Amino acid sequence: MTPDIDKLTKVASQVRRDIVRMVHACQSGHPGGSLGCADYLVALYFHTLKHNTKFSMDGHDEDLFFLSNGHISPVWYSVLARSGYFEVSELATFRKLNTRLQGHPTTHEKLPGVRVASGSLGQGMSVAIGAALAKKANNDSRLVFSLHGDGELQEGQIWESAMYASHNKVDNLISTIDVNGQQIDGPTDKILSLGNLREKWEAFGWEVLEMSGNDMSDVIRVLDLAISKTSKGKPIMILMQTMMGNGVDFMMHTHKWHGSAPNDAQLASALAQLEETLGDY
Amino acid sequence: MKKYTYTEKKDTRSGFGAGLLEAGKKNDQVVALCADLIGSLKMDAFIAEFPDRFYQVGIAEANMMGIAAGLTIGGKIPFTGTFANFSTGRVYDQIRQSIAYSDKNVKICASHAGLTLGEDGATHQILEDIGMMKMLPGMVVINPCDYNQTKAATMAIADYHGPVYLRFGRPAVPVFTDPDQKFEIGKAWMVNEGTDVSIFATGHLVWSAIEAGEKLAEEGINVEIINIHTIKPLDAEAVLKSVAKTGCVVSAEEHNRIGGLGDSIAQLLATNNPVPQEYVAVNDSFGESGTPDQLMKKYGLDTEDIIKAVKKVIKRK
Numbered sequence: 001m002t003p004d005i006d007k008l009t010k011v012a013s014q015v016r017r018d019i020v021r022m023v024h025a026c027q028s029g030h031p032g033g034s035l036g037c038a039d040y041l042v043a044l045y046f047h048t049l050k051h052n053t054k055f056s057m058d059g060h061d062e063d064l065f066f067l068s069n070g071h072i073s074p075v076w077y078s079v080l081a082r083s084g085y086f087e088v089s090e091l092a093t094f095r096k097l098n099t100r101l102q103g104h105p106t107t108h109e110k111l112p113g114v115r116v117a118s119g120s121l122g123q124g125m126s127v128a129i130g131a132a133l134a135k136k137a138n139n140d141s142r143l144v145f146s147l148h149g150d151g152e153l154q155e156g157q158i159w160e161s162a163m164y165a166s167h168n169k170v171d172n173l174i175s176t177i178d179v180n181g182q183q184i185d186g187p188t189d190k191i192l193s194l195g196n197l198r199e200k201w202e203a204f205g206w207e208v209l210e211m212s213g214n215d216m217s218d219v220i221r222v223l224d225l226a227i228s229k230t231s232k233g234k235p236i237m238i239l240m241q242t243m244m245g246n247g248v249d250f251m252m253h254t255h256k257w258h259g260s261a262p263n264d265a266q267l268a269s270a271l272a273q274l275e276e277t278l279g280d281y
Numbered sequence: 282m283k284k285y286t287y288t289e290k291k292d293t294r295s296g297f298g299a300g301l302l303e304a305g306k307k308n309d310q311v312v313a314l315c316a317d318l319i320g321s322l323k324m325d326a327f328i329a330e331f332p333d334r335f336y337q338v339g340i341a342e343a344n345m346m347g348i349a350a351g352l353t354i355g356g357k358i359p360f361t362g363t364f365a366n367f368s369t370g371r372v373y374d375q376i377r378q379s380i381a382y383s384d385k386n387v388k389i390c391a392s393h394a395g396l397t398l399g400e401d402g403a404t405h406q407i408l409e410d411i412g413m414m415k416m417l418p419g420m421v422v423i424n425p426c427d428y429n430q431t432k433a434a435t436m437a438i439a440d441y442h443g444p445v446y447l448r449f450g451r452p453a454v455p456v457f458t459d460p461d462q463k464f465e466i467g468k469a470w471m472v473n474e475g476t477d478v479s480i481f482a483t484g485h486l487v488w489s490a491i492e493a494g495e496k497l498a499e500e501g502i503n504v505e506i507i508n509i510h511t512i513k514p515l516d517a518e519a520v521l522k523s524v525a526k527t528g529c530v531v532s533a534e535e536h537n538r539i540g541g542l543g544d545s546i547a548q549l550l551a552t553n554n555p556v557p558q559e560y561v562a563v564n565d566s567f568g569e570s571g572t573p574d575q576l577m578k579k580y581g582l583d584t585e586d587i588i589k590a591v592k593k594v595i596k597r598k
Contacts, residue, residue, distance in 0.1 A: 059354065060356075106382060107382075107383045107384060108383070117382045120374050123347050123378060123379050125347070126347020126348050126350075127354075129351060131355060133351070138356070157375070160339075161341075161348075167339075
């Protein structure tokens with residue numbers, strides 16, 4: 001199947017509109033990383049995943065996705081809603097009292113599509129490995145995907161799980177790192193440099209691919225390539241280069257928009273740059 | 282007064298190992314994980330019987346908790362095994378977010394709890410684990426008293442859906458409960474009925490309470506002994522019923538007096554029926570190296586300490 005890149009790009013534009021509107025409406029949240037990962041998550045949910053929007057926690061015979069860097073919840077919520085897990089109108093409740101769309105994703109409020117809480121960083125790869133092991137034990141040939149921030153690699157648990165996955169040949173797992181080079185206090189190179197990520201992950205025994213995360217054609221190409229590399233004895237790592245804030249000019253080239261919300265004028269400026277393709281919620 | 286005897290001493294961790302094997306036979310969704318302590322956790326029999334249902338994670342407890350949470354998503358019932366210290370304090374945030382808040386059906390099985398771990402010393406003798414785990418919403422906390430009860434508890438938690446903390450120990454202790462008992466989560470066990478004082482004991486302290494009760498009976502003091510094997514949810518009905526009769530309490534546990542069973546009982550009584558209470562517990566300190574018996578004596582957790590506490594609390598009525 002040849003994916004319709006134009007169609008996916010249009011979905012991503014709407015998702016970016018959702019992100020800035022959600023964050024603006026509650027004046028909190030994390031727009032920068034959300035915008036940067038919009039293309040990846042749209043490609044995943046609208047092209048790659050074999051999934052059922054009639055949500056079941058166990059997800060037998062479907063591909064599973066785990067968001068480890070839970071603070072980019074706006075992009076995930078938008079993609080889940082736009083792909084049919086729940087009504088898009090619910091996006092208006094993001095971060096508000098009694099919402100299922102908590103600041104960081106949780107199973108606690110029973111939001112369809114979420115299988116574990118995340119937000120405290122470094123835990124999602126372990127959980128994804130567990131789910132991948134369960135699939136193997138259940139003779140379920142579907143795959144498990146996970147997404148992590150690059151700053152998140154500073155958490156030690158990531159490297160525990162990295163060792164485990166290669167040693168135990170968890171080859172039904174495709175993890176992706178959002179390499180945007182930014183974290184809350186500044187560029188990763190200044191805060192705690194990550195070094196050569198390709199060499200690191202290869203040294204940990206992973207099959208490493210690189211992807212241009214804000215180029216929909218490349219995202220599709222690399223995700224397809226990653227799937228072709230599964231079941232070969234190695235877990236797969238995609239190093240995804242993205243631009244934090246991608247799609248909104250004033251949110252790019254800075255870590256400033258990691259965790260702050262636009263004001264009314266900034267919202268208007270952002271929305272003017274993002275085509276409304278599927279109708280705002 | 283019921284008379285309790287024993288013919289052998291066994292470690293409660295072996296009760297866990299035996300229970301895990303039985304749970305595995307009964308339910309093929311039961312799987313086990315261990316962080317490089319198979320022998321200490323007595324998991325060998327399960328691994329021999331079900332090698333494909335065992336996951337060795339190495340010395341990486343945080344990863345173990347996350348993997349366990351993930352395994353539940355495919356319908357598995359994971360039992361994690363390591364020392365109590367590494368099952369709780371080391372991985373509190375992993376348990377909090379990936380297991381408790383995410384309502385995952387993980388059984389956190391923790392050996393070598395408390396002072397009776399012995400010679401390894403305070404780095405390994407956790408005395409705060411009950412407190413940490415009982416504060417997590419939705420977490421069940423169980424601390425059985427002997428081999429048979431630990432085996433029964435291990436089998437029972439496999440049938441219960443939700444996160445559980447199961448705490449047990451290293452040393453061989455008297456085996457005095459029914460080998461065929463049915464373990465009911467949250468249901469206290471009436472060890473001996475009495476009228477003068479209620480002793481609420483958990484874990485290794487239950488046998489000490491029985492010994493104390495026998496000696497006190499010789500002095501004409503009639504104690505009621507209740508085994509609180511499930512610290513959370515606490516069997517409030519059993520506690521309140523007993524206290525309504527006796528009017529005073531001794532709580533006994535191998536844990537810091539802050540945050541343990543005694544505090545759970547005090548909180549219940551403060552809001553329902555305030556009565557004098559004495560704690561047999563570690564007085565807000567770390568442990569140290571020594572034999573289990575030496576340590577229990579030095580830190581005020583042996584039979585004589587229960588006797589003293591009973592006499593003191595009765596005077597305060």
